[in-house]
Amino acid sequence: MSTPEGQLDPRLEERIRDLEQKVARLEADGRLVDTLREVGLRLTAQLDLDLLVQQATDAATIATGASFGAFFYNLIDDYGESYTLYTISGVPRSAFESFPMPRNTKVFAPTFSGAGTVISPDITADERYGHNEPHLGMPKGHLPVVSYLAVPVVSPTSHEVLGGFFFGHPDAARFNDEHARLAEGLAGYTAIALDNARLFARERTLATELQRTMLPEIGDVPGFAVVPRYLPAASGSEVGGDWLDVIELPGGRTAFVIGDVMGRGVQAASTMGQIRTAIRAYALLDLTAAQVLRHASELASAMSGSQFITCVYAVHDPVTQTLTYANAGHPPPIVVGPNDAPTVLGDRLGMPLRVGSTFEQRTVVFPAGSSLLLYTDGLVERRGLPLPDGIELLDSALRELLTPDSKDLGVMCDQLIERLTNGAHDDDVALLFARDIDVPRRTAMMALVSEPVVASQARHFVADTLAEWSLTDPLDSAAMVVTELVSNAIRHTGAPIALHLYHFGQRLVVEVLDADDRPPRRMQPSIQDENHRGVYIVDMLTRRWGSRPTGRGKVVWAELVLPSG
Amino acid sequence: MDQGELVSVAVEQRGSPPVVLVSVRGELDFSTTPRLVDALNGQPPAGQHLVFDLSGLGFCDSSGLGALIAAHKATVAAGGRMFLAAVSKTVLTAITVTSLDQLFDIRDSIDAVLAEVSAA
Numbered sequence: 001m002s003t004p005e006g007q008l009d010p011r012l013e014e015r016i017r018d019l020e021q022k023v024a025r026l027e028a029d030g031r032l033v034d035t036l037r038e039v040g041l042r043l044t045a046q047l048d049l050d051l052l053v054q055q056a057t058d059a060a061t062i063a064t065g066a067s068f069g070a071f072f073y074n075l076i077d078d079y080g081e082s083y084t085l086y087t088i089s090g091v092p093r094s095a096f097e098s099f100p101m102p103r104n105t106k107v108f109a110p111t112f113s114g115a116g117t118v119i120s121p122d123i124t125a126d127e128r129y130g131h132n133e134p135h136l137g138m139p140k141g142h143l144p145v146v147s148y149l150a151v152p153v154v155s156p157t158s159h160e161v162l163g164g165f166f167f168g169h170p171d172a173a174r175f176n177d178e179h180a181r182l183a184e185g186l187a188g189y190t191a192i193a194l195d196n197a198r199l200f201a202r203e204r205t206l207a208t209e210l211q212r213t214m215l216p217e218i219g220d221v222p223g224f225a226v227v228p229r230y231l232p233a234a235s236g237s238e239v240g241g242d243w244l245d246v247i248e249l250p251g252g253r254t255a256f257v258i259g260d261v262m263g264r265g266v267q268a269a270s271t272m273g274q275i276r277t278a279i280r281a282y283a284l285l286d287l288t289a290a291q292v293l294r295h296a297s298e299l300a301s302a303m304s305g306s307q308f309i310t311c312v313y314a315v316h317d318p319v320t321q322t323l324t325y326a327n328a329g330h331p332p333p334i335v336v337g338p339n340d341a342p343t344v345l346g347d348r349l350g351m352p353l354r355v356g357s358t359f360e361q362r363t364v365v366f367p368a369g370s371s372l373l374l375y376t377d378g379l380v381e382r383r384g385l386p387l388p389d390g391i392e393l394l395d396s397a398l399r400e401l402l403t404p405d406s407k408d409l410g411v412m413c414d415q416l417i418e419r420l421t422n423g424a425h426d427d428d429v430a431l432l433f434a435r436d437i438d439v440p441r442r443t444a445m446m447a448l449v450s451e452p453v454v455a456s457q458a459r460h461f462v463a464d465t466l467a468e469w470s471l472t473d474p475l476d477s478a479a480m481v482v483t484e485l486v487s488n489a490i491r492h493t494g495a496p497i498a499l500h501l502y503h504f505g506q507r508l509v510v511e512v513l514d515a516d517d518r519p520p521r522r523m524q525p526s527i528q529d530e531n532h533r534g535v536y537i538v539d540m541l542t543r544r545w546g547s548r549p550t551g552r553g554k555v556v557w558a559e560l561v562l563p564s565g
Numbered sequence: 566m567d568q569g570e571l572v573s574v575a576v577e578q579r580g581s582p583p584v585v586l587v588s589v590r591g592e593l594d595f596s597t598t599p600r601l602v603d604a605l606n607g608q609p610p611a612g613q614h615l616v617f618d619l620s621g622l623g624f625c626d627s628s629g630l631g632a633l634i635a636a637h638k639a640t641v642a643a644g645g646r647m648f649l650a651a652v653s654k655t656v657l658t659a660i661t662v663t664s665l666d667q668l669f670d671i672r673d674s675i676d677a678v679l680a681e682v683s684a685a
Binding site: 452453455456459476477479480483484487490491529531533534536537540541 | 592596597624626627628631655658
């Protein structure tokens, strides 16, 4: 090439400039890709909505070189109504606090409707600017915006507009196509991250709500000090399937239940709720502990899902001072006599629900002042610690912490959990502690013979007993109920055995034992019907009534509520 | 215990126009109700009213209520009306929990019934 010394061929110079521009564009593209990748990774891993939107706004404001940026986004509240929040970057939030939310003006509309990016070297000169009352442009005191860039954030799944990014600069022509592409890229990531966060929050809220509504309020149980504890796993966000329950049964008896549906999340929580409800229902039918678990297992097998379920069902009977329990593959209950060391009830009585079809039950003595501890595996299972060792740790901790003088049983239970888990548990922990607080109970018994006059004798026995117990109020009702139950035992079974009266707290329980295991039938007599009125009278005068098999016949019981005071 | 002591039933004619007055004393349950049923056999004559004086009745179970329902049906079928008078609190409870207060005409006293019947 023949050119003057020291001068490059102009065509070469042109090619060099061309190459330099290409390199700069590639570098810019590279920076853009790097920025997007880096911010995108961070955003899409963020599930906390507040943090997420702030990080996105900060990143986008820096990437676009804006002097400030804002992100307006829509949320739906608990009542299904939409509302708008915003984050600010580059200036203090106070710079915007006095202004109303942006409306759907000509300038903002393309962003809020999701139509596309708006980029303007001088928005105040834009034909869309300044048409709306009362401000006709930016409100007084607004930070000066000349260069303007706005990008909608659209959900990739539902295609609804989730919100919009807005960037401003007081100088003209500060935003170029690269800035717009960066903002659009970040808007894409933000949309994905918002979708994730919203889905996550929805799932977590649903599961937590489901679990909350399905866990019972454990209230006072007559004769027991009860401490329920439920601690969600320290790590992880999905709810578990642990539950506990206390059910007042007829005759002053109480059922204590603990269970654990394996797995986590909505499925586990809903299975838990169904099984818990079913066990409640079976309990109130007065089935035996083994029968309750057998029915629950059958029901669980017929339900969708395959997680197995472990459960302990234990019934305390204050009259015999015993605890009868069945266990479906659950960690063993622990009982502590009033002056004894803890006893771990480790009998293998059945496989988990859904797996087992037969369950055995055992009865142990449970004298007044005894305690029962039920818990889920979260309390005793550690990585690297075999279950038997965990139970042994629990046993020794209980020996140390629980004394006959233990006053605050709630504190005792908290200490127990703290001791066993060191404050960090990777599974949910549920615990149910109950101590028989030995309130006065009174019982009276009368043998029944199969003669018509026995109904009258039973009435006088009731009158005498209630007078002795200073319970005059329910006398009429009690006399009527006893008469009907005894009459039925004589007329329908011919084999009455005994009448029990049982007074406990606000309850008066009448029990008539007979030697016939057929349950009584409930009739709804028509007004002209001369018969079938007896059981109806019992129904009307009592809080509840029912019958349960005794092995050599049945007990028909009825519970009257005494006025308080 | 002698069952006879548990309940007594007296039946007489009273008033003008005559009504059949049945006084039941004691307690009615499934062992004593048959005595009431026996005493009511054939009562009241056609067109007469049947009036129960329950001031001496201290208890009434479902079988006693059944007998009263049967008496009500028989009286209405024979063209009369049936009244329960001077019902004790305990017996009234048994009547009201079973909603039979909607079926029976219940009055405070025998005199109130007789006055109502003679005025009709």
